[in-house]
Each structure stands twice: as C-alpha cells, then as structure tokens.
Amino acid sequence: MAKTTYSFFPGCSLKASGHENTLSLLKFCEMVDIELQELDDWNCCGSSSAHSVDHEVARDLPWRNISLVPEGQPLLIACPSCMIRFKQSHLKLKNDLDLQKKYEKDWGRPFDPDLEIIHFFELFKRIRLRDYIEEPTKQLKGIKVAPYYGCMLSMPPDLRHEPSYYGLMEDALSRLGAQIVSYGYETQCCGTYLSVAKPELSQKVVTQIISRARDAGAECMVTACAMCHLNLEIRCSMKKPIPTFHFSEMLSMALGAEKQKKWFPKHIVNPIPLLKERKLFKSRSNGLGELKSIFTRKDVKK
Amino acid sequence: MIELKKGHGDLARDIQKLTGINFNGCLHCRTCSNACPFVDGMDYLPNVLLRLVQMGMEKQALESSTIWVCVGCNTCCSFCPMAIDIPMVMDALREKALAQGVKIGEPDILNFHNEVLKTVKKYGRTHKLEIMMRYKLKKHDFLSDVGVGLKMLKKRKLDLTPSKIKDKKALGKIFKK
The missing domain is CATH 3.40.50.11810 (Rossmann fold)
Structure with missing residues (x-):
C-alpha cells in the first residue's frame, strides 16, 4: 500500500514525559504505512495554563503551529488536549475575517480553512487493522x-x-x-x-x-x-x-x-x-x- | 428574566461581551454540577457559580475557588442541555479576577499556571522539571512528592534540560506582556 504522509504534532507531554508513547506510536504508524513528519520547530499549544489566564496567548500559540504545517498535509495530533486547542483556534479563525487578516499579518502565510486537523483515533477510519495482522x-x-x-x-x-x-x-x-x-x-x-x-x-x-x-x-x-x-x-x-x-x-x-x-x-x-x-x-x-x-x-x- | 437594580454591576453582560454566552439560558438543572468530577474542591457548584453571574454577584464569583479548580475537562458542557460553554465562562471569570486584582481563590493553581507559562515564554515548550522546582520553591514545600519526582527522574519522565524552539522572535510576538 502507498505511504500516506502526515504532519505530526507530538506536544509537550509526549515529547518530555511520554517517551514510550511516542516511540510506540511512531512504530505503529510505520507498521501501517503511515509516514509522520514532525512539525518543524513546533511550540507548546498553551496547554491548560494559557487559556486559564490569557486568552490572547492561548489563541496565538496554536496559530503559530498551524502556520507551520506544509501545504496540503493533514496535521496529526497525538495529545487529546492539544487537539481541542488546535481545533478551537482554527475554528475561530475560520469564522472571523478580521482574525484571519491578523493571522496572515502575524505569521506571513495565507490562512487555510481546509486544513485537516485530526486525532490519532481518526486513523482507524482510514486504515484497516486486519490488513496488517495475520x-x-x-x-x-x-x-x-x-x-x-x-x-x-x-x-x-x-x-x-x-x-x-x-x-x-x-x-x-x-x-x-x-x-x-x-x-x-x-x-x-x-x-x-x-x-x-x-x-x-x-x-x-x-x-x-x-x-x-x-x-x-x-x-x-x-x-x-x-x-x-x-x-x-x-x-x-x-x-x-x-x-x-x-x-x-x-x-x-x-x-x-x-x-x-x-x-x-x-x-x-x-x-x-x-x-x-x-x-x-x-x-x-x-x-x-x-x-x-x-x-x-x-x-x-x- | 432577572432585572438588576440601577447602578448594580451587570456581570452577566460583561461576561457575555467576552464569550458570547447568554446566561438567561441556564435552567439550573444541575447537570453540570452532577457531572463535574471536582466539586469536592469547589466552594460553589458550577451551576451556583452561573447563578452568581446571573445575579451580578461579582465579588463572590471572582473570589471563588471554583473558577480555579475547574480544569476545563468539558464534561459539564458536553452534557449541558442548553449547550453553555461553562469552561469558557471560567476562563473569562479568571481573566477578570486577575485584571481586577481581587483575592485569588486558589493561589497555588494560579502559581502553577504562571510557572508553566514562564517556561513556554522562555523555551517555546513546557519544561516540567523547572515548573515543578519553581512551583514547590514558591510554595515552600520541599518534601511532598519528592518520591514521585525521583521515580519520574529515574524513568526519564522528567527531562533535565528543556526542549527549546529555534524561532525565539515568534515567542516575543506571542508574549507581548
């Protein structure tokens, strides 16, 4: 089967304390013909802390990450909490033309309303496990x-x-x-x-x-x-x-x-x-x- | 419909301006309070907090521990029959509490958030070891969780050096304050 390439956002938890999670996830994707390219120079999504005390920082942190995704690649996120931050940030942009202008000015890239942001679970709709197991x-x-x-x-x-x-x-x-x-x-x-x-x-x-x-x-x-x-x-x-x-x-x-x-x-x-x-x-x-x-x-x- | 006396602060309108949430929607069915796993640590149940907002009882709402104990797990709002985004209300109330400089209901939790954001501002990513050390230092708590910390270090669950991003300029753009 042909390999599918995804941009991959690991997030701080996987990167720093869940090494075994990252390793096994990468291994799994490799085994089911999915290529993950780690998002170059990604930053923290703001986690639970940014939205708790500063909504602008909470909005801008995922914006920068979104602007780093190579054109046409879906973005795969392994952490459920990062996932919600990304989705909400992207949705806010999609519904607000003024914010889109700000995003484009701040990060120098046109806004892509069709960017696919998917959780690891979504892969199970796209592959059939039984194709890979005897x-x-x-x-x-x-x-x-x-x-x-x-x-x-x-x-x-x-x-x-x-x-x-x-x-x-x-x-x-x-x-x-x-x-x-x-x-x-x-x-x-x-x-x-x-x-x-x-x-x-x-x-x-x-x-x-x-x-x-x-x-x-x-x-x-x-x-x-x-x-x-x-x-x-x-x-x-x-x-x-x-x-x-x-x-x-x-x-x-x-x-x-x-x-x-x-x-x-x-x-x-x-x-x-x-x-x-x-x-x-x-x-x-x-x-x-x-x-x-x-x-x-x-x-x-x- | 609740009508406030002339001159009484309208907290519900203030929060609606920030979040777009219409507080007349809350029926006090208590679904949120029954779903929340952390009510034990809260002084007001989530629906009672919404009541405080409806009634314009600003001091009680902003100084409550509830707004800080809420972790935003979205359990309440995924069950809410009126689809009120309660965690978003908490976010807005926390920011208002900070802006007004009122007494913080759970200073430890605010301290934790500040330490997390400090490392994000510095490195672009969180650095758990530094967050923990600074948090404990500020709290003058040197003994609790030492065992857990050592176990995590041993299992490489706490990296000694932070993972950093290259584009430092971007961080300056995000953290203007």
Missing part, C-alpha cells in the same frame, strides 16, 4: 483490559459536530483478542494539572477510576492520553495498582513490534509481570536474553 484475534488473547478515555471524548459546544470516538478502543482491542472490562468510569477526567496543584483531589478521582476497573475484573488500564497515563501511574493510592498501557503500545505489540523492551521499563507501575503471565512479552532472542535485559535495563540508561 491472526488478529490471537494477538492480545487473554488479557483483561479497562479502556480509559478520560475527558478526551468531551467536546465544548462549538466542537459538537466533531466525530465521537466512544467505543473505538474497545472495538480495536477486542478485535485483537483482548477481553474488555466495562466499569463505568471510562470517561471520568483524571484531573490533569490538579495532580500538581491539588494532589489530594487528583488522588481521589484516580484511585476511584482504577479501583472500579480492578473490581470489575480488569488487569490493566489502557489510555490514549500521555497526561492521563502519568496521573494514573503516580496518583493511585492503591497498595497494588494495576499497570496502565498506552493504546499505541498495545497496538504495536499486537502488530508484532519488537522494540517493546524499550517502552515498558519506562513505566512507573511495571507491566512486564502481567505481560509475561499472559505470554505477551516478546523477546527477540531466548528467555535468558529477556531476563538479562530486564535486570541490566540498558534501554533506560540510553
């Missing part, structure tokens, strides 16, 4: 997963026409053989930065989410947001927390990626014992090499 239902067989979306499916009223991806992770993971656990807290927000400024609030919601999933029979959580991943790992007060995977890790693992050993040691809650128990942890050589790699942790030091 025996899909066996890949993740036996593992009980609790998909966790956090607030990524909630859209503000001006983006209500956006497609809803509810059920996408359930669909993809069950097609790959995983057993889906339903627990009622799939779309509860993790608290994002309250994890820093109000840790007790964040701890309460995170512990509630994970303990409900575990009580419903889940062995692990799966999330598509690097921020949620971090909060689920560091703010769970359970004595034996269950591990959290990035959706991209699960997908690459199912497609047979061999670089898993680079990702999993970066997790704070170690997922390797569970993967071994379910016979999902692949080592390139023999069992001995696998053990050695875990003890020496060469991949972490790099």
Whole structure:
C-alpha cells in the first residue's frame, strides 16, 4: 500500500514525559504505512495554563503551529488536549475575517480553512487493522483490559459536530483478542494539572477510576492520553495498582513490534509481570536474553 | 428574566461581551454540577457559580475557588442541555479576577499556571522539571512528592534540560506582556 504522509504534532507531554508513547506510536504508524513528519520547530499549544489566564496567548500559540504545517498535509495530533486547542483556534479563525487578516499579518502565510486537523483515533477510519495482522484475534488473547478515555471524548459546544470516538478502543482491542472490562468510569477526567496543584483531589478521582476497573475484573488500564497515563501511574493510592498501557503500545505489540523492551521499563507501575503471565512479552532472542535485559535495563540508561 | 437594580454591576453582560454566552439560558438543572468530577474542591457548584453571574454577584464569583479548580475537562458542557460553554465562562471569570486584582481563590493553581507559562515564554515548550522546582520553591514545600519526582527522574519522565524552539522572535510576538 502507498505511504500516506502526515504532519505530526507530538506536544509537550509526549515529547518530555511520554517517551514510550511516542516511540510506540511512531512504530505503529510505520507498521501501517503511515509516514509522520514532525512539525518543524513546533511550540507548546498553551496547554491548560494559557487559556486559564490569557486568552490572547492561548489563541496565538496554536496559530503559530498551524502556520507551520506544509501545504496540503493533514496535521496529526497525538495529545487529546492539544487537539481541542488546535481545533478551537482554527475554528475561530475560520469564522472571523478580521482574525484571519491578523493571522496572515502575524505569521506571513495565507490562512487555510481546509486544513485537516485530526486525532490519532481518526486513523482507524482510514486504515484497516486486519490488513496488517495475520491472526488478529490471537494477538492480545487473554488479557483483561479497562479502556480509559478520560475527558478526551468531551467536546465544548462549538466542537459538537466533531466525530465521537466512544467505543473505538474497545472495538480495536477486542478485535485483537483482548477481553474488555466495562466499569463505568471510562470517561471520568483524571484531573490533569490538579495532580500538581491539588494532589489530594487528583488522588481521589484516580484511585476511584482504577479501583472500579480492578473490581470489575480488569488487569490493566489502557489510555490514549500521555497526561492521563502519568496521573494514573503516580496518583493511585492503591497498595497494588494495576499497570496502565498506552493504546499505541498495545497496538504495536499486537502488530508484532519488537522494540517493546524499550517502552515498558519506562513505566512507573511495571507491566512486564502481567505481560509475561499472559505470554505477551516478546523477546527477540531466548528467555535468558529477556531476563538479562530486564535486570541490566540498558534501554533506560540510553 | 432577572432585572438588576440601577447602578448594580451587570456581570452577566460583561461576561457575555467576552464569550458570547447568554446566561438567561441556564435552567439550573444541575447537570453540570452532577457531572463535574471536582466539586469536592469547589466552594460553589458550577451551576451556583452561573447563578452568581446571573445575579451580578461579582465579588463572590471572582473570589471563588471554583473558577480555579475547574480544569476545563468539558464534561459539564458536553452534557449541558442548553449547550453553555461553562469552561469558557471560567476562563473569562479568571481573566477578570486577575485584571481586577481581587483575592485569588486558589493561589497555588494560579502559581502553577504562571510557572508553566514562564517556561513556554522562555523555551517555546513546557519544561516540567523547572515548573515543578519553581512551583514547590514558591510554595515552600520541599518534601511532598519528592518520591514521585525521583521515580519520574529515574524513568526519564522528567527531562533535565528543556526542549527549546529555534524561532525565539515568534515567542516575543506571542508574549507581548
């Protein structure tokens, strides 16, 4: 199949704290013939802080990024929160001729009203996973997963026409053989930065989410947001927390990626014992090499 | 329809000018307050805050902790039957609170936002380690989360050096203040 090229905006969370998310996402895209070109010299989208205190900065930060996208390329965004900031910024421009003039003056590029800004999930409408896997239902067989979306499916009223991806992770993971656990807290927000400024609030919601999933029979959580991943790992007060995977890790693992050993040691809650128990942890050589790699942790030091 | 006495500040009109939101739309069905995961940390429930805006009770609204505890997860407004963009109201109220210099309901959260924006202004991207260090320093809190911080450092989840953008001029254009 011919390769499709997308501009790729990783965002600060993936770039700095979710290395394993970026690596597995790039690997997945490579395996399904999608070429990602990182947006040259991209800047922070403003995150939760810019729109909290200064609406002009919150508007201008995504503008610069939008102006950097090569003509005709769709922009793929991996972080759900960056995605909303981009979409809102672009929509505001689309509906306001005066703002368009300002944008064109500030960034020296004509405004492209047709720029496609898409989330990682949108790819699943454009590719067929089964084209890339021989025996899909066996890949993740036996593992009980609790998909966790956090607030990524909630859209503000001006983006209500956006497609809803509810059920996408359930669909993809069950097609790959995983057993889906339903627990009622799939779309509860993790608290994002309250994890820093109000840790007790964040701890309460995170512990509630994970303990409900575990009580419903889940062995692990799966999330598509690097921020949620971090909060689920560091703010769970359970004595034996269950591990959290990035959706991209699960997908690459199912497609047979061999670089898993680079990702999993970066997790704070170690997922390797569970993967071994379910016979999902692949080592390139023999069992001995696998053990050695875990003890020496060469991949972490790099 | 709520009619305010002559001379009474009209907060609803002020916020409508900024956001385009018509506050007569709120029916107080409490869907937002039932959906919000963080009401435990708020002094007013989200719909009560909208009530304060409707009634023009500016001081209570601007000094509330609610406007700072809201993280903008959009859960409330995706369920709101009147499609009121409540997080946008929070944004406007926060900016008004800062402009008027009132007492801030949750100074720690404002402190965090300021530290994040400082690193974005400096590097073009956030630098988590610096944000955390400065935030804790300002709060004189040196002990909490040391364990988590060390774990994150060990797992390379906190980069020691910031990731920077090349085009520094652009940052000057964005951060005029």
